[in-house]
Amino acid sequence: MSSRSYEEELMDDLEASGEVIPQTLKELETINKWLGGNFVTINGLDQLVRSKTKEKMVIADLGCGGGDMLKLVAQWAKQRKLEVELIGFDANPAIVEYAIENCKAYPNIRFEVCDIFSEEFKERQFDVILCTLFTHHFTDEQLINIFNQFKTQAKKGTVINDLHRHGLAEFLIKWLTHFFSKSEMVKNDAPLSVRRAFKKGELEKIMKQAEIPFFKLRWMWAFRWQLIF
Template identity: 30%
Template sequence: MFRSFKQRATEHELMDDYSSGGQELREALRQLRLLNRIFAAAAPTLYGVKRLWVEADKPRRFSIIDIGSGSGDVNRHILRWADENRVDLQITLADITEDACEEARILYCNEPRIHVLRTDLFGLSERSADVITGTQFVHHFAEDELSKVVESMLKASRIGVVINDIHRHWLPWAAVWLVTRIVSDNRYILNDGPLSVAKGFRSEDWLKLKDQLVGSELFYAWRPLFRYMVAIKKAG
């Protein structure tokens, strides 16, 4: 149960096994939407999107690809922000699994600004959208893969990248361990929830990434509840 948080955990999450899935995974995706609300998961992504939007002189038309989106529930907050600011927004929810894509289609069946695309990060074309977002996405990759992943996100963007991921710390780990056991008996949730915290990040991880990215401007900030928002403005 108890582990050291000095280094990122290296175990694979159950959701990383793309050969499994089905009804149990789809149930997990639905329960993850509840956990995202409990832990205010959407707020750091919106914070980063607004930052890059302002730095781009508040364009009236704006596009986002949310990579590894799951059912894409965090984007409901971005849609409300677009309404309030009269931004003509288009969001593509991109995920590698058909289960996640189908959950996203159901969730946004009446939302014409949302498009669902089954693909992985490395299948995105260059300059596919203004901003590429990844919420609870990059912790699925090993430390030696992180810079390649972020460079691929930058390549697919026109303006920059927003990363929202978990602070690796015993307190959020304990909170997630407890809450998942209160609200769920789904094995994906029970295993992957606490493990995702153990695979999360600390300030030194973002500083190391900043040194590895040549030419791009990286800003990161700790945000409630135990999350990091990383905004990376594309060079040029």
């Protein structure tokens, strides 16, 4: 896997709907929980928000899926006695519909169907932007533009949590989903996501071209990159 794959995932179909959506999102929640990948985002938040503030923080989760990460962020904020407004963005209406139901017990979480490339979204301002398993869906050139955009949109910073492209990671997730997944979308997309993911040098090159000189990039379990800027 010397270079990134740009083959589209089934999840990239913004008109995907039906029973496959809740089934897939439930399985992804379980996978991220048991493989420890969610910690990468929460740890990044801890690094960005070191001091207590009495002002309400607005945190955006792009490509929010079923809202699982925002539930964890809500719990994180409650433990630290922080007031937060949490907004999940996804371009698929069926996914947003599921997320609203999935997070109905959290009054400080809301969702919007939105295209992050739209001029309307580019004008939005947040304290923190989160992207968990989202950035690998885009080309390097798109990411350069997106990260440039985030520089002006996120007052405190951005936390990227995405996959490390590695043969062992692809083998393990293919084995895991083959035996335990009932979702054809998960079986197809999980190993493909690894092939679409990043090597360290690729992320560093993207950051350089996005003219972001100061950032933190580190490898974390399980085959994840944590990128903070």
